[in-house]
Amino acid sequence: MKICVFGAASPTIDAAYIETVENMGQFIAQRGHELVFGAGANGLMGAAARGVRRGGGRIFGAIPKFFEENNIEEIYYDCDELFFTETMHERKTLMEEKADAFIIVPGGIGTYEEMFEILTLKQLGRLNKNIVMLNFNGFYNDMLAALDRAIARGFVTDKCRSLFRRTDDYREAVLLAESAETERYHVSELKKG
Numbered sequence: 663m664k665i666c667v668f669g670a671a672s673p674t675i676d677a678a679y680i681e682t683v684e685n686m687g688q689f690i691a692q693r694g695h696e697l698v699f700g701a702g703a704n705g706l707m708g709a710a711a712r713g714v715r716r717g718g719g720r721i722f723g724a725i726p727k728f729f730e731e732n733n734i735e736e737i738y739y740d741c742d743e744l745f746f747t748e749t750m751h752e753r754k755t756l757m758e759e760k761a762d763a764f765i766i767v768p769g770g771i772g773t774y775e776e777m778f779e780i781l782t783l784k785q786l787g788r789l790n791k792n793i794v795m796l797n798f799n800g801f802y803n804d805m806l807a808a809l810d811r812a813i814a815r816g817f818v819t820d821k822c823r824s825l826f827r828r829t830d831d832y833r834e835a836v837l838l839a840e841s842a843e844t845e846r847y848h849v850s851e852l853k854k855g
Contacts, residue, residue, distance in 0.1 A: 664722065665690055665839050666698040666761030668776040669733055670769035680709045680760065681789030682798050683767050686832035693836055697762045701725035701744060701788020703736040706767050711738045724756045750788040754779060763839040766826075768801040782827050793826035796835045800826070 667690075687710040690697060697714040702706050711721055723741035723781030725751060730737055737744075744786065749754045754776060766777045783789035795802055806828070812818040827838045 663695045663762045663840055664760055665695050665836070666757050666764045667707070667710040667767060668764065668769060668773050669698070669704040669710065669767035670708050670773060671700070671705040672770065673704040675705055675768075679706060679768055679798065680830055681802050683709035683796075684713035684716070686765070686767070686796070686836060687711065687715075687719075689708070689833055689836050690714055691717025691719025693840065695840070696720040696722065698724075698756065698757050698774075699724045699738075701738050701741060703738040706769065708738055708768070711740070712717075715740060722760055724753045724760075726750055726753055738780040756788035758783070758789065761791065761795070765794045765796055765835050765839050767796045768798060774805075781822075781825050785822060792839050792841070794831060794835045794838045795826055797828050797830050798810070800830070848854075 665738065667683075667687070687697065691714045695831045696719055696727070697710060699710055699721070699800055702708055702725070703711075714721055721741045721743075722736055723744045724747055725735075725737055725744075727746045729735050730746070745756060747756060758780065777795075780789060780793055784791070784793060797803065797806070809818065813822070814819050829835050831837060
């Protein structure tokens, strides 16, 4: 299985997050899975890749050319396959196509954007893959509360909670990513209250 990890690229993240995601990456490899990621060498992207490499797993990275050309972000060159795309959209599309499942670890604006895109694609029936949120250290608690408010006020159907699973344990995140989902809804049920 190819597991895509979306997460922060920032090099200034607390060491506890780095260690957790490195351990998760190693566990991904130990379970016989491959990593699909955004090819960043720092932050939680780099941590996931280092962990998978430490566990002997294969790594597929995708990053826009302009990141290298403009020195925007340090690139993790130690991928088994590294693809340079023209745009951010092409990068996401490539990762979405290559992945069999997704794990969202803590991150910034880019991670939120990737997460909401795959949740929207799943809601619309354009993607049918497991999505797991690693809510380590309660990182996504406020976002989950905002989702609950949107559900309570009728902006989102409560069935949308089934689009993804959440856990604060990296081992469970991997196991959830590889497991069969229990609930499936037709797009009409996810778009109506």
